[in-house]
Amino acid sequence: MVKKSTNxxxxxxxxxxxxxxxxxxxxxxxxxxxxxxxxxxxxxxxKRNIMQLWWKMFVDDREDxxxxxxxxxxxxxxxxxxxxxxxxxxxxxxxxxxxxxxRTDHILKDAGVDAEGMxxxxxxxxxxxxxxxxxxxxxxxKSRTFNMMFTTHVGASSDATSVSYLRPETAQGIFTxxxxxxxxxxxxxxxxxxxxxxxxxxxxxxxxxxxxxREFEQMEIEYFVNPDEWEVSFDALLKDIHxxxxxxxxxxxxxxxxxxxxxDRAHYSKRTIDIEYDFPxxxxxxxxxxxxxxxxxxxxxxxxxxxxxxxxxxTNTKFVPHVIxxxxxxxxxxxxxxxxxxxxxxxxxxxxxxxxxxxxxAPVKYAVSPLLKNKPELVAKAREVYQILKKEHGAVMWDDNxxxxxxxxxxxxxxxxxxxxxxxxxxxxxxxxxxRDRDTTEQRRVKITEL
Numbered sequence: 001m002v003k004k005s006t007n008x009x010x011x012x013x014x015x016x017x018x019x020x021x022x023x024x025x026x027x028x029x030x031x032x033x034x035x036x037x038x039x040x041x042x043x044x045x046x047k048r049n050i051m052q053l054w055w056k057m058f059v060d061d062r063e064d065x066x067x068x069x070x071x072x073x074x075x076x077x078x079x080x081x082x083x084x085x086x087x088x089x090x091x092x093x094x095x096x097x098x099x100x101x102x103r104t105d106h107i108l109k110d111a112g113v114d115a116e117g118m119x120x121x122x123x124x125x126x127x128x129x130x131x132x133x134x135x136x137x138x139x140x141x142k143s144r145t146f147n148m149m150f151t152t153h154v155g156a157s158s159d160a161t162s163v164s165y166l167r168p169e170t171a172q173g174i175f176t177x178x179x180x181x182x183x184x185x186x187x188x189x190x191x192x193x194x195x196x197x198x199x200x201x202x203x204x205x206x207x208x209x210x211x212x213x214r215e216f217e218q219m220e221i222e223y224f225v226n227p228d229e230w231e232v233s234f235d236a237l238l239k240d241i242h243x244x245x246x247x248x249x250x251x252x253x254x255x256x257x258x259x260x261x262x263x264d265r266a267h268y269s270k271r272t273i274d275i276e277y278d279f280p281x282x283x284x285x286x287x288x289x290x291x292x293x294x295x296x297x298x299x300x301x302x303x304x305x306x307x308x309x310x311x312x313x314x315t316n317t318k319f320v321p322h323v324i325x326x327x328x329x330x331x332x333x334x335x336x337x338x339x340x341x342x343x344x345x346x347x348x349x350x351x352x353x354x355x356x357x358x359x360x361x362a363p364v365k366y367a368v369s370p371l372l373k374n375k376p377e378l379v380a381k382a383r384e385v386y387q388i389l390k391k392e393h394g395a396v397m398w399d400d401n402x403x404x405x406x407x408x409x410x411x412x413x414x415x416x417x418x419x420x421x422x423x424x425x426x427x428x429x430x431x432x433x434x435x436r437d438r439d440t441t442e443q444r445r446v447k448i449t450e451l
Contacts, residue, residue: 010280013342014209016353020413022046022338022363023210035206035214042414043334045363045395047217050248050333051196053360054219057244058194058326065192065221066181070173072198073154073164078172081303082296088168089145091120092204093127095134096141103204104143107132117264120145148201166200171325173197174222175296179308189310189321190233192223196330208281210331217330222296224310224321230291234324238273238289241326245275245286248333249358250340254278255286268295277336286332292323337361341415347441355415356439364416365395369407371423373400382422385433385448389420412438420451 017023022043026036039047059065079085091104104123105115111132115123120143126132127140134140150166167173174193181193196219206213225233245255260272269290277286297308297320309318341355359365368386370378379400390396397416399407404421411419421434425445432445 007280009339009342010209012353013280013338016342016355016413017043017338020410035203035212037210037213037215037331042363046337046357046361047330047334049361049363050337051217051219051330053247054244054328055194055196057247058192058219058221058240064187064190065194066185066187068174068177068181068193068195069197070170070177070195072167073152074167074173074176076163076165077303078176079149079165081299082172083299084149084165084168084172085147088149089147090204091123091143092146093124093143094141095136095138097134097138098136100134100136101204102134102140106205106207107134107140110135117261146204148203150200150202167198168201169199169327170195170197170218170220171222171296171327174220175300178222178224178297178300179306182310186313188313190223190225190229192221194219194221196220208279208284210335211279211281211284213331219328219330221326222292223324223326225324227294227319227322230322230324234271234289234291237324237326241275241287241289247358247360248337248340249356249361250277250336254340256283258285266290268292277332279335280339284332286336287326287328290325290327292325294320294322296323297321352409352412354412354438357415357417359417362415362417363395364397364411364414365389365393366418366420367397367399367407367411367414367416368420369399369404369422371404371421377427378422378424381427385420385422385451388448389451408436408441 020042021040024038024040025032026038027033059067092101093104093107094101104120104127108115108123108126111130113126113130118126124143132140149168152164152166153162154164155162174195177193181187197217198215199218200215203212203214223233223237246252254277256276258274258276260274265272270293272288272290274285275287275289276283300306301308301320308320310321311318337357338355341357343354343356345352345354366389368382368389370382372378386396386398399411401407408419415438417438419436421436423434426433430447432447434443435446436443
């Protein structure tokens, strides 16, 4: 088995993703739109499996979690109160010749300079001191701030009162529904609100496939706790995160915890752990776990004039809960799963590409084939087996294109764990079929009744 961790592997994954119907460039038929991606039939299935696993582990299997699904477009006051209107910015610099724009910290990173924790002025000074140029070899301008929220207008008018934004995160939709859930369900502390959904950021320079894009999905939890007991919940959620990553099939030696130092944390955070993963593009952030204190609920209380206090049942004890936030990016999870699954090996001296997805994540569980598609009796029996498996498992593919060897190679690239082949022994013998294992390529005979 050959496993790579290079840009070559990333290029191979991107090629496979388009070739096999996982992920396509957005608006591809019209020349594309930078930073957008479309999911094909297999990509949709893989992404949904990843998201459904998260929902099962963090919501359905627990008694302390409640799901919400907030609107994407919200009152502009939400983003003013949260600080996004004023502070949700990235440093932007410009090629002074062709006026192409870049994120300043990305320019420094590409030049081998770690810009983590640098102010914008320090970044500009580093560029000047080291003589760093744009990717086109031209001088760079001084940096300025660039707000990444997409602005829109709600209703027929187009003035300051109609301004809204495509949400840059799902978290604020959870916070604005905290009081609704408390009033309706009055859950015991600690409890969490979970949400999956789209978010949008007008990235200056989207790159690295689906890792950094302008439209993406998040899976976030805001876990409300007694401020005196936050550490217990923080540690428990960290343990749950690692259990989820294990269920995704991510190798433990490629997962790293980064304790974010105070100077690099968001101003509202008292503790943050970034979970980093060894992607083919390098070690990058996969998800984050942050102790946000009462920053968000106090913002809402101060700006809405509505109390966000929680009253401990049976007592007069009231306080604004503190919050712990595990935040997952769906696309980054998809990219991690695909990079972990991508494998090159040899079978009978022939190079093979196989996506070794965990079976519960594989977009197709079984592929059913007649050995020969020009034999009606084989096709009829294969269709019968296909319908049996389809009814039971859903994620089953009919595949009679090309010879059996080509079908196996195609299903290997799709990541199908089991190929089922109906041959003459099936209809003339003892009613068994051949099942071929994706990972080992071993074949065995199994009765149809035992499938």
